[in-house]
Amino acid sequence: MSQGIDLLRGRNKGRLKVRKQAVKIKLISFLVLGLYLVAGSGLFVYLVWAKGEKSRLQRSIQVKKQRIIDLKKNELLHLNLKQRLAFLNTQLDLEQNLASRSITTLSKLADPQVTITSFSFVEDGQVVIAGEAANALILSDFFEKVKKEKKEIEIASLTSLTRMEEGSYEFNLNLKFKGK
């Protein structure tokens, strides 16, 4: 086996090192260039697709707008109906029927000698009534009946009671009717 003697070892060592580094850098640069070209073409393709997609979306929006304009009458009628029903729902309790309920209930409870002279209908099922009773016994009986009327009346409170000269009584009652 023969072995050559490298007489220029010191100089070649430096050259070889640089050459190796140059190969590495060349490889990296090609890799970067390749990746850059792939990314660049990807971006280009995305941009072309996105622009097409955007114009497709804009066309679809225009078509939808036109369809909505064609349905204008439906929209206007719907808005009007919704507004009115929302108002009726919040402002009026359409099923509460507080006036008729309270008149019917109290006329059922009151003896002929108890006269209800006034009804005031407040919010949330509250009714303020004023009335007269011929005597204390009849009045007490009426209050007892009101107290027992749990089906319709939730709370009953006497706010004023006045005895008149002839022995009759005037009273004011606050009643809370149950919601329907």
Next chain:
Amino acid sequence: MKKTKFDYSMYRPFLLPGIIFLLVFTSAFLLVIPQIRSSWQLRQEMAKEKAKLAQLTQKEAILGGLDLYELEKKNELALRALPVKKQPILVLNSIKVLGESKNLTDFAFNLSPGLVSSAAAGSKVKTSVNEKNEIELFVSFSGNQEQITEFVFGLEKLLPVVKVLSLDIKSEEIDFSQVDLSLISFYLSLPESLGTVESQVVGLSQKEEEAYTKLTDFKASLTVSLESQNQTVNSGKENIFNF
């Protein structure tokens, strides 16, 4: 001393990679980064337009699902319940017709001076109009208890809708009373923002559906054409509420 000569040929292999890096960085700064920015903007715009399209599709689906005939029928009832403008005379006439159908006597009405005058000077009705889409009415009439109760029942199912505020009963004879009634009637002008294409449309809620169902039990004592109710100042625009 001998000056050592720098060996440029040793670095020649770095020339091409150098040019590649230079080109990549230059074109990246000049071309790619602005394109990335514009693609980002495009992406955001597309997201907005997709949302807009979804909203319009939803609106179209809601509107397309509405039956025009049913909608017109429902609107007719809603407009009878809640007129577009203040109509104290219509309300009072409706109350009067209802009262007469219940055989109430001394049932008369007029409006308080300053608002509308009436020939029925002996009656005891006055109105005051406030700003809350309400007209307050004061009515008096006579009748027996059964008639009064039936009348109040009728009032609670009357079109246009009225709300009884108070009832004062003065007994004049046995089973004959004079009643002073205070009530309010409502009106509601048409929605202000009608028909903007991009505004959202929400379907009727459960409570609104229920309100409509309750409203179907209501009856008008007077037959009044909606056209006369809804006539507005001639603006040259189409009145779509003119059925």
